[in-house]
Amino acid sequence: MALTTPARERTRHEIVRQANDLFQVKGYNATSLQDIATAAGCSKATVLYHFSGKPAVLAAVLDPASVDLAGIVARGSAMDRAEAQEFAIQAFIDLAVVHRGVTDVLQDIIPVIEEMPEVAALVANGMRLIDLMAGSDDPLEHDLAKFAVNGLLGECRHPGERTDEELRRLCDIALRRLLGRD
Incomplete structure (x- = not known):
């Protein structure tokens, strides 16, 4: 049946x-x-x-990416710093490719995202992922990780412009060069 x-x-x-x-x-x-x-x-x-309203619809749209991100942060948080950084880089690349369309939605709401309690967990986990990717407490390393993530998310906005493999390669090279993981 x-x-x-x-x-x-x-x-x-x-x-x-x-x-x-x-x-x-x-x-x-x-x-x-x-x-x-x-x-x-x-x-x-x-x-x-x-x-309950459009922000709740947005939260439902973002939920699959939010769940994946929470899992990545949980796994990475249990690792030592170097292992967590490598894991976070690879996981971010996969997340960016799998959730390409969501990236476009996120870019549209970035100016007001912190005023939307419906996506607070996504924002908090995004910041934690950046911490993991930085690989240290150095503010410059943290800023480089944030810069890399924001730039690469912007590159993910246009799903038809690059193949998944091209996007994976771009993200991998950019992150490793910016974060000193060559």
């Missing part, structure tokens, strides 16, 4: 899928709840039944 997904779950999934597409194409700020509802084939009231 085949298992079916309940209608509520399918509707919620479709709202998140359509919101993700709209946020990538139009941007978070230019996308309304009505836009999401129309694309998902439901009413705005249905969107609000499933989510």
